[in-house]
Amino acid sequence: MRTRVREAARAAKELHKQPAPRGGIKTRSCAQKPEKGPALPFPIHWGEHLLQRRADFLLPEYFLEEEEAVRARLDAKAKPEPYREIPRNQYTSRRKLQANAAVCQCKPDSRCRDECMNRLMQYICDPKTCPCGENCTNQRLGVRVPPKCEVVKCGKRGFGLKTKEPLKKGQLVDEYRGEIIDLPEATRRTVNIYKEKGNFYLLDYDAAAGEVLDSGMKGNRTRFANHSCDPNCHMQKWIICGTGEQLKAEFEIGLFASRDIEAGEELTYDYGNMDGEVTDKGTPITCHCGSENCSGVLGGKK
Template sequence: MVHILDHETDTLVSLIDYKSLSSPIPTTESLSPPTTEEDDEDDDALNIPKRRKLNSTQQVDDDQLFSLAISKINLNEKNIEKDNKLDTKKEDGPCTECKTIDTPQWRRGPQGYRTLCNACGLRWAKQKNPDEARPLKKIAPKKATPTPKKMSHLLFHRKEFIGHGLYSVENRQGTNKPTRFELPLPIHQGESTLLTIKEFELPPFIWQERELNLIKSLKDKRPVFTKIRSNLFVERKPKLCPDERNVCHCKEPTGENEVGCGDDCINRLLFYECDPKHCPCGPKCSNNRFQKKQRKYKLEVFKTDQRGWGLRTLEDIKKGAFVIEYRGEIISQKLCEERMCTDYVNENNFYFLEYSKGEVIDACTKGTEARFINHSCDPNCHIEKWSYRGEAHFGVFASKDIPAYSELSYDYNFSTFNVENEQMCHCGSESCRGTIGKKKK
């Protein structure tokens, strides 16, 4: 026996209606309940019309209809349970940000699903994280507008520039290239005047300035060179042998003002500079003039009468004192000859000093003021070659006491490359050899 609930009647009725619509309209016989043989006998006794009998197929259809009704009822029960659960949920709103209740759509927020109104939800979704500052977009700097090019050059082909005057007798032709602005020649000056050739002459005011020495000659311009603090090796690297130690036997001075490694120092006598790391005198050693780049006396480059530029001292110099170091580029003899034929082919003054066998110091473009020291057959200075860590250093030393404002000079003892073009000597001394060359034996 099946119990049908109140809310299930609608479903059952709908199924019965569907069955009635899908089946033909029943007659009085079809509506009568099914009968058995005993029922038929009772009906005959009471003169009641016979009831219809159900066959097996009709009975199966009714069973299927009944089972469908039962399954539909169960499905409706599940839907009703879901509706009851949704009714028990909390209603949406208010918004956790603006506390509003009326909104066309609820959106997700930081506190969960459907916690923000439509406006607050869109704003929160755009910012993603309202606690952190929104990063600024990097805006690329605008490129500077290029300066428009002048279009005047496009008009050159339309113009014709006159190069020889409007009334020139010869070369009556023009050019499309712009020339310096010139006023036209006067009219009706005569053909002979235009054809007369006259040699160039300087204006009178230039001659007057020249005679009054108001215009300086290019010869009076001091030669330009680059000062350097040490020799530059062009074709090789400096040796700098740290293992080469020349230790002297001097004793360290005890007094405060005393200086070690004096004139009796073995290294000084052999023209070797002491190594401060191994010298017994330590920081009081005085045999390190080239290492310390010492320059004790004030010197001046000046213009001489017949020997170009020279070097003189502004202070008194004692005999044997170190004056200045001769520096330059260390090059080979072969490179020196190449420079003589190329770079210095038009030069009259040369600044070469023999460095070692097959090598030369070239001080033409890089060096010190020692390059201006002129030659003299009776000099007041001489060149000394000193060694330190495997490399040579050349210094100018006073050969005698030199008073202030005296010109410095030394004997070049120069080896001429071309005997026919020997340079004349203008030292003016009594023992002058006449030419700048090697000493006669």
């Protein structure tokens, strides 16, 4: 038995010494990774799971950039609805009151600057009666030289007003002009005209007298100033004649810079700071100002 084992070992040794045939002997190393076998099948309901799973579809970055470029080109060509430009307020519900303007006590060479009593009380001087005459700097808002501005499309906010030059704090942007109407007429216009358009241009003119200033159909460029919860401008009401009592005075409303403003900034003010907006209080208007302290709706909180 042992002899056969030794003979088998000797034969194997001799075979190992023989040269390998051409093409070699195909062997498989123990260190070689085995070939992968077929994967396990998916669970029986895996297809249904994939169909039910929801995932937001995201457009590639290229398409998003192209969309923004197209939108910018369309906004540049867009134009606001037509309206009639007027040089001064128009009185629709009544005639303009005829009253004298308040006379200040300034010296003729002072030009009615910051120390002018009329200016401090927001009364407009009349050059015909003012001690400074034509040199008075506290004249009507409509005769002052306004800064250069432009009306541009501002996304969801619609059209807006941007300044083309830097503004100083307290500087007048322009007078807010329109039609002086009573509350019944304001309500009629809101329900029949402005509600369908979604735009309102009503400001308080004389709350005690029940009058508002409407620039929806007639006005000037300040009508495009949008609302912001963090505005850079504000409205001021100045008395041009009379005593300021109910139906005994006339006013001019101006848009003024609340801080230093750089060229190219949009000019905004807080609509909630002006009374007299005749709107449906049950349907709040969504605010799109985008400021950090945005209340979510115009003139209040959500």
